[in-house]
Amino acid sequence: MYEWNWYGTVSQESAQAIRRKYGLEEKTILDRMKEHWIGYLFIIPTFVMFTLLFYFPIARGVFLTFTNTRLGGSGEFVGLENYTWMVTNDLFQFAFGWTLVFVFGTTFLQLAIGLLAALLLSEVVRGRREWLSAIIMSPYFSAPLAGGVIWMWFLNSDFGMLPRLWVDLFNSPAPSFLASGVWPYVSLIVAQSWHDYGYAGIIYAAAIVGIPREQYEAAALAGASRLRRFRDVTLPHLVTPTIIILALRTAWNVAEFAQPFELTGGGPGTKTMLLSIFTYQTAYVNLNFGRAYTIGLAMVAVSMTAAIFYVTVIQEEEELYV
């Protein structure tokens, strides 16, 4: 008899006993590598590319934040100066707050609209469903820049469709959707939600299709109304997809650049400055890479905090779910 521990492996002494019994020798890492050399051969290209294009730039970037590197020359080590600059910078403070509003606004709108689209699609018969889902999801497949152009045509005060419609409907001059009052914020959030709700829709649709039909039937026989079945059968099955969508969408919405840049470019002035656009300006307009990378790290911190928050909160929620 060998002793088994919590991890399902045998303890050290038992491992020795088994090896002695069957005349085996303990394998070193080198032995394992020799044994599986062909597997290592296959992952080497990916490993090399990842190191060159991903891990190295990250490490290098983190290092950059401690220097005053600008375009051209290699900078000098300046300690935490970039960080103190960042947290005391008014524009950064504003952009940080507005980014949070933008990210959570778009993420939750995308989630809600995506869920609605997925639910509607699940009611449509097969055959028609595929076509309809392709149409409904199409914004997601359009390039963000193209999405920006489309919304520009909608919202622009000089030639946009929406201002015209506003004038016709309300008989009063339209607000400047990309400049005045709260309108630019609303416009950016709506446009961004429009572009990416399809992502949530696709994942929700797949999850809904996977829910066993019998569970709905059993609930119907038990006396559950349609709404009740949605709450008791559909929703519990959507908890895990929701965590995935929330975490990924948050990260992507934090990093979103193309469409807001196309629509307002952070303006008018710096009125709608997002962290992503701020990073771009610091790096490529002011050519200060050290500072730009510092802002970039702040964005990473936002995404990661949000992801950890979602996972813990929703796990607890799942435990509570009745």
Place this chain on the structure above:
Amino acid sequence: MARVEFDNVTKVFEDTSGPIVAVEELDLDIPDGEFVVLVGPSGCGKSTTLRMLAGLETITDGEIRLDGERINDRSPKERDIAMVFQSYALYPHKTVRQNMAYGLKLSSDLDDEEIDRRVEEAARMMGIEDLLDKKPGSLSGGQQQRVATGRAIVREPAVFLFDEPLSNLDAKLRKHMRTELSRIHSELGITTIYVTHDQEEAMTMADRIAILDNGELQQVGSPKEVYYRPANVFVADFIGSPSMNFFDVDLQHDGAGSPALVGNGFTYEVSDELTELLDASETEFVLGVRPENVRIAEDAPTGKSISATVDVVEVVGSDNFVYLDVSGRECRVRTSSEIEPEEGETVTLTFDESDLHLFDRNSERAAVHGHSRADHEAQKTIAKEAEA
């Protein structure tokens, strides 16, 4: 508790490839408290029938009545029917207790204490008291089955429906659950309709069996009735394992001698009493005889012996299944375990006239059953007495 009536019920599915008749003009009257098993091969319409009764499928034509009331247009929750699904359909996010209480919470006005009491009672009945606070994901298949059944019985519905509830269990557990379900039925006495493709399950559990094929009802009767007096070739073939042997035979009367059934490679003499029961103009029949009624016997009477070559002998322990070749047709024989002929050996087979079944070769309907002779005689005397 309730009586269930199917009156001329038809279900047509409209598919992209055109309409498909799943159930055709089904008539079935199930008295209160009966355990009826719907059995048939896959695609025969048995599950559709069950789902129409539950309200999960619409009814194309005809009427389903529960205690005399038409329920065609009632929603599932208004029918007071509980169903156990093949996949169990337990709610994965609820504990066993919550799963079982769900129906009572939604469709009854019992207070929480009463619901809890009933859940615990049902759990005791199913032997799952220890599992009440677990979630379905951590249970074995057999335990999930018990929870699903428990969830149905806790509601004390008018009718129980089971849709192949044991198909996902291993053979041993399946047999055990069979007895368990029968016990629960006799304890509760609730009308039960049980769908399976397993004829053995049907035979062991049912008060009455309804055999379906191609959406049509083939026969309804007690297990003994469908076994001893199958209405047609399909039922004869479907019920019993290994299934019945069939041979095409012609009935021949050669003057003086007794009449005989002549098949490919054998002649089997039958008595006048048997042929009297047949339509005189018919001579083409299918002879059916069950593997358990055929004997390997060298001392068989000459007029009733069939020569056959042994193909394969399967040892199952209690019996031997011998597969033989009778002039190119396979013949299955179930013998006691002592009789174990060599493969390739030529043996003589025989069976009693009382064990044979004759079917009309064109319509495939039963013409006469060996066992039925006695009660035919009885019926004839009764009829004569009545006339007199």
